[in-house]
Amino acid sequence: MVATLPSSPSAIDARAAFTGGRGYLAACTVGLPSVATQRALRADLDASAAGHPDLAAYSAAVERSRALFAALVGIGAERVAIGSQVSVATGAVATALADGAEVLVPEGEFSSLVLPFVHAGRGIRVRTAPLDELAAHVTPATSLVAFSIVQSATGEVADAVAISDAAARCGALTLCDATQAVGWLPVDASAFDAVICHAYKWLCAPRGVSFLALSDRLMARMSPTSAGWYAGDDPWSSCYGPDIDFAPDARRFDLSPAWQAFVGAAPALELFASLDAADAYAHTTGLAAAFRDGLGLAGPARPSAIVTWDDPDGTDLARLTTAGITASGRAGRARVAFHVFNDAEDVELALTALGR
Template sequence: MNDEIRALFPATTYYTYLNSAAISPIPTTALDAVTRQLADVAVNGSLHYQDWVDTKDRCRDLAAEMLSVRSDQIAFVRNTSDGVASIANGLKWKAGDNIVSFEGEFPANFYPWRRIRDAYGVELRLCREIDGRVDIDEMLSMIDHNTKVVAISAVQYASGFRADLERIGRAARDVDALFVVDIIQGFGAIPFDLPAQFVDAACGASHKWLCAPEGCGMIYLSDRARERLEPTLVGWISVETPWDFADREQPFRSTALAWESGTGCAALFYGLEQSLSLLHTTGADNIERHLAGLTDQLCSSLTGKDYEIISSRTPGEASQIVCIKHTGGLTSNQIASHLETEKIIVSPRGDRLRIAPHFYNNSSDIDRLVEALP
């Protein structure tokens, strides 16, 4: 990536910031857009309300294009958790159904399914993670004709394992199950073509690899998923003509927009639009290549040092997240705290140190990290 992108992120001036899997800094373009919108409301109140709506719709269009889906298949919610829960709660469950997932999923993609298990007597089948990877063959063996949902993350938050979405999605489709994917740890860092990957529903949010303010979650619903799901949290903008306040019997929207219950913070979408535009212009393939170069550099630089690479580096399984473990007894918290004193920002995740560069990072950032590791 070039210096022009890096210059948009003030955090790179103060830190070696390698923590995009937690929260990414936002670019100055997003900050300026949010500030301008709030300043406009301070002066003009609701006079420019239509522009708020139009900005949100432009975000919808950008997200849809980046995921290779239609705009009316994207709904904005508060966060990934809301998205997963709305899908889990919107299906009709019965005893005997089962859900197939990964053992190490982030809680946002576990608790909604656990609640379904407990409420309906549904079986929740979890495929193990061993040495930083998931055996996809083992996972596929868990899918059968009673499987109602296969729910996984595109990239695992604590290992960086990247799932073969097309292969898993095809297996789910073969038994008529819905394939639900948490894309928050990939969207903005790797390319997606959700229809080609047989993804029926996807959930993500703005504050990680999309480099935007927190508070903009999103759902993708394929037509197939929309036919099976009922929106469970509806409000005044969930209906076909929201501004017709008198017609209380009008239908709910037939698209994913039925999942948008009410207004959100308009300013956030002004920031999101700028961040999505930057990522889209840069190109997912270009970002993926850049991050592959940085993570390859990192892993090569650790050779001979007291660190074990936990993340799979097998082509197709490697992602932009690299997790490592100290072989000499230092804990991940100790290492992360030491690095923070050097203004190098990473995350401890259990016994692992998670390193997550983005497109604003460069090879000098990786060199500085490796030199500072205790």
């Protein structure tokens, strides 16, 4: 399930692409803008303020971002729809389900991947199971398995191969949320029927840029219920009235793009597409493993760039914050994340702040 990308600069070299990062251990909350993203956004803001917004450049940034994300997850751009939120993309996938369908999700899954099914109506039922047992809970009655390949609250990496194999045996569709993965964990979108990714975390794009990668069999069952002018084969000829020609591929599920966000997203995605995926994985998970060792935490079943531990009263999170380290807390746990702009010094700073 690892997408193959061209050999390129190391993740360690990528630190030079960012102006910040020291003590920032919260890519799982929001990524940092690269120098190239900052420049692109400032140039667009200056041009717009001077009365010269460039609509053609906005459209080009959207298509460049689509193509780069497709390359990152190993599929063609014609299979990728653009949007702005995970929940909206999840709702689009829900249109493919028959009345009374069963959706299987992990316990404690991120709500944007669950609520659209819970409130879809039509008798659609949501069943939960522990993430590490999810594959064993897929049955012939399961229509769709929806899961995050990396859990937001815990950083746990799902056994995507086992889940996909179980779904295939039972004829179920698969929906993978890769928001907490793409950018450090190689993901092959062709292994799933749908992959959703919001790019403002590990891909360091502005918030408001998300992608939905679709298999042919899922695309054929979905309805473009949120269609607007950008779902047309030629968006600029699809601005008025009900009679438009929908795009023949995944673009018919496009949402009207937040233009400035895509201006910043294109150089961010360019950066991550230029990195060696295996190197970025080794760099981020290696830092996380060193931090885990320093805390005396057991290693996870599958390596993760996110480390979480019990912190019910927020004491450890407060220690990190007091030391000037940006971290986060979720579900009674402290949470840190190591990205390409981090290094061993960040590990030492965090361990020192925690008195280790």
